[in-house]
Amino acid sequence: MSMFAKKDYGSEEGETIIGPSVKVKGNFVGKGNVIIEGSVSGSLKTTQDIRIGKESKVKAEIEAANAFVAGEVKGNLKVNGKVELSSSAKVSGDIEARILSIETGAIFNGRSTMVGENIGESKKEEVKDSKK
Amino acid sequence: MYFYIYDSFLNNKKYEVVLTKIEARLLDLGISGRTEKITILKNLKEIVEEAINKKGAKTIVAVGNNQLVSKIISILAKYNNIVLGIIPIGEGNHIADILGVPHEEEACDVLSRRVIEKVDLGKINQQYFFSCIEVPKATVVMECDGSYQVIPLDLNHKIRVCNISRSLNSKDLSFGVRSNPQDGILEAVVFPQSPWLNFLRIFKKEKEFKPESVFPIKKVKIKSQQDSIPIVADGDIVVKTPVMVEVAPQRLKVIVGRNRKF
16 A cells, blocks of 8 residues: 555544645644645654655655655655655655665655664674684 | 523523423432523623532533533633533534533433543633634634744635534534544644535535644644634634634533543
């Protein structure tokens, strides 16, 4: 099922939905999932997931647990878990995440930093093991 | 002690039979108390304050419909330990429906069981509301929690700030009671108002429609972008913009029924 399949809006308590007919400006801080189908500028922070729809335009610094992007983002994404860019995503900004998934067709202009695994150290351990 | 306040529309003879049944049931249950009818000689605020301060009432029971209940809620919000009960009669009782209080005589049994819940109220300027407030046209800007602004782009949309229900009347209960009246949060909801929807309403074939935007908030300042516009609270009280709307957590004690919607 597509991660952007139509869901029952307002089905979860504490969920924020920014629809196509509103514009949000400023520093948004939330505790629940945030679903964006409209336009946002400023900053977006939540302890849960952010889903950015195909038609949405976000010009903001984003912090979340996970992020699923199908629209346009100008700004940095800092995520504890996974960032997923669908084929219609256009991201201009840096991404910091544990897992990064980019579908064919997505446009990403920025730096990516994978957090969590220290790749240098794990290679040293592999060499030690092979010597044993 | 129970204090029963009867709405003025109950003076109509067609309510005689139902009122007699209610009074008999209250007597059987041992919860009949003092009563007062609303007249032009005494206003509701005076009646409630006298009942609490001079007659020692601990439970105020609204006998009537939403209009009376909303007004009593607004007065009781200023007191800490007074409990609200409802005996819904007639049309327009969605507050009672949400609280799980059945209509007329059956409500007496709910009163007698006395299951009390503390619920949040909303506050719009200095007035309290229970269910929601409605902004008829989205020609406003909402400043939410002092940190971000919501600007509707379609001026034909409507806005509601909800405490317990996203609807102003019981026919819209299918709209969904998503807001939890005990979580210390309000929901600002933006939804379309299309001519097609109004057409469906005429033929009572209104289907459930969903809000387009939902913002959980504790406080919102609503300012009009043009002239000051009237905002309706609980389908009755009218306040003009600019307004400050905020949640008053656990502000009201109310007697609830088994079938409450939260």
